[in-house]
Amino acid sequence: MRSADYVDTTMNPWRGIYTLLLHLLIPFALLRLVWRSRRQPGYLRHIQERFGFYTGPVTQPLIWLHTVSVGETRAAESVVKALCERWSDHHILLTHMTSTGRETGEQVFGAEVSRCYLPYDLPFAVARFLSYFRPRLGLLLETEIWPNLIHACHNRSIPLYLVNARLSERSARGYARFAGFTRATLRNLAGVAAQTEADARRLTDLGAIEVHVCGNIKFDRAPRPQDLELGSRLRASFGARPVFLAASTRECEEQLVLAAVAVAAADLVAGLQFLTVIVPRHPQRFDEVARLLEQRGIGFERRSDHRPVSADTSVLLGDSMGELYAFYAACDVAFVGGSLVPLGGQNLLEACAVGKPVLVGPHTFNFVEATQLAVNAAAAHQVRDEKELGQTLAQLFMQPDKRRRMSQAGLALMRQHQGAARRIVALLKV
Numbered sequence: 304m305r306s307a308d309y310v311d312t313t314m315n316p317w318r319g320i321y322t323l324l325l326h327l328l329i330p331f332a333l334l335r336l337v338w339r340s341r342r343q344p345g346y347l348r349h350i351q352e353r354f355g356f357y358t359g360p361v362t363q364p365l366i367w368l369h370t371v372s373v374g375e376t377r378a379a380e381s382v383v384k385a386l387c388e389r390w391s392d393h394h395i396l397l398t399h400m401t402s403t404g405r406e407t408g409e410q411v412f413g414a415e416v417s418r419c420y421l422p423y424d425l426p427f428a429v430a431r432f433l434s435y436f437r438p439r440l441g442l443l444l445e446t447e448i449w450p451n452l453i454h455a456c457h458n459r460s461i462p463l464y465l466v467n468a469r470l471s472e473r474s475a476r477g478y479a480r481f482a483g484f485t486r487a488t489l490r491n492l493a494g495v496a497a498q499t500e501a502d503a504r505r506l507t508d509l510g511a512i513e514v515h516v517c518g519n520i521k522f523d524r525a526p527r528p529q530d531l532e533l534g535s536r537l538r539a540s541f542g543a544r545p546v547f548l549a550a551s552t553r554e555c556e557e558q559l560v561l562a563a564v565a566v567a568a569a570d571l572v573a574g575l576q577f578l579t580v581i582v583p584r585h586p587q588r589f590d591e592v593a594r595l596l597e598q599r600g601i602g603f604e605r606r607s608d609h610r611p612v613s614a615d616t617s618v619l620l621g622d623s624m625g626e627l628y629a630f631y632a633a634c635d636v637a638f639v640g641g642s643l644v645p646l647g648g649q650n651l652l653e654a655c656a657v658g659k660p661v662l663v664g665p666h667t668f669n670f671v672e673a674t675q676l677a678v679n680a681a682a683a684h685q686v687r688d689e690k691e692l693g694q695t696l697a698q699l700f701m702q703p704d705k706r707r708r709m710s711q712a713g714l715a716l717m718r719q720h721q722g723a724a725r726r727i728v729a730l731l732k733v
Contacts, residue, residue: 317484318450325425325451332423342587345402352420355431362417364396367438368553369421370397372404375444376466380411381523381724382442383468389728396436403586410625424449433459440733442466446474450488457491466496466727467520469505471668475505486510496727499672516731518723519673521652525717527630531640534632534657540611541619545577545700548634548659550627551584551649553641557592559689560638561599566693578612582621582630584649589622596620631657635706636699638662641669643689648674655682655713660699660706662692676720682713698726 340346351357352437366386366693370376376399383395397412398421399405408418422428430450441463442458443449448465456463462518470478476483477561486509489495494513497503503514526534538546547567549560564579571577583592596603596618603611603618606626621630631637637659642648647669654661661683667674677683 315356321450324636328463343402345559349420353423355428357419357435361436364393365396365436365438366393367396367441369443369447372401373407376407378521381520385724385728424451426451430595445469453488453491462493462732465492469502470505478509480714494730498611517726518720520723521650522717522720523724525656532629533629537629537633541578542614546634547577547696548580548630548637549639550582550637553579553584553646554645556640556642556644557581557595559643563689563693567696570694570697578620580619580630581623586624591622631659634659636660636696642666651677651683656717658710658714660709662686662695680712680716682709682716
């Protein structure tokens with residue numbers, strides 16, 4: 304047996320129990336892929352990769368970056384750029400867990416990087432993955448703590464870093480229930496680049512070593528010129544009305560957005576109408592939202608029809624992929640979804656990066672620091688519910704000077720906190 308194919312069989316009891324449970328869950332994991340493929344056929348493709356079987360040539364030397372889904376993949380753009388600048392002779396491999404993440408990787412990076420699914424955290428699958436690609440360096444984004452993968456990289460002397468790391472108090476309490484197992488896992492990392500001092504403290508308390516505070520790479524993201532150009536074309540197709548964008552909306556949230564729109568319409572001066580653009584977070588929900596609009600008797604059009612929006616149209620359904628920055632550029636006020644419902648919110652910094660006033664709901668626990676910074680900088684306003692969302696939207700439509708100040712504050716906030724990707728890459732050692 305070649306050393307590269309070696310599978311470590313020594314396990315502490317907790318990792319053994321963890322691995323046994325993963326094996327028992329394999330049938331359910333496969334059923335889940337089939338279930339999700341009903342809306343996203345991509346989940347039935349490349350299933351073999353989830354067990355460590357890959358095909359095709361491998362470009363060496365290789366740096367590997369794990370980005371779970373859409374948000375992490377987009378955020379990784381600045382890290383990929385910084386990696387390529389520091390190691391121009393290395394190829395980049397992106398791994399994902401979701402089909403939408405993989406599709407986003409193709410949209411954002413094209414042929415510049417390779418991509419595949421990260422295997423399930425089973426020792427034999429992890430061993431095949433590492434043997435096939437032989438990465439010189441690995442990076443896990445945010446909260447991707449996979450014990451068998453981390454242990455295997457440590458055994459093979461592959462430096463593996465947890466970067467842009469965040470850990471909520473709630474998650475930290477969960478990991479602390481298995482303190483010994485968590486400590487042993489985290490200590491096998493080559494280092495940690497935490498988003499905030501609080502994240503660094505929680506990770507250190509759990510046993511991580513070489514923990515540095517580097518900031519949030521999502522401040523490094525910026526719209527591409529083609530995004531802004533598309534945004535200008537979209538705005539021209541919308542006509543002269545003010546535009547409200549409800550971005551990255553989640554399950555059951557569109558009903559609340561429509562209620563807020565009704566409140567705003569009632570509060571506005573007579574004759575002032577606006578266009579609402581709704582962009583669901585997940586593409587498998589496009590048709591679901593369309594049915595909701597039909598049931599409500601709301602006149603709407605689809606972005607996928609690619610035609611100018613009629614003056615009689617109340618809502619544009621943003622049923623497209625990779626155009627969120629363009630939608631932000633085309634709006635006057637943006638609401639960032641996942642925050643009116645208790646799902647933790649989505650990334651409001653994308654709206655700030657385009658210089659748009661931002662509204663968010665009360666549930667932003669996935670982006671606590673970014674939300675607080677944006678609110679404190681007067682770039683964003685946090686509302687309690689859909690009624691307050693509608694009232695605040697109406698006020699902003701009638702106060703162009705306040706919109707302008709919020710826009711400028713958002714751009715200044717982004718400039719102030721940039722540089723996390725550069726700081727992260729400076730920590731890495733091959």
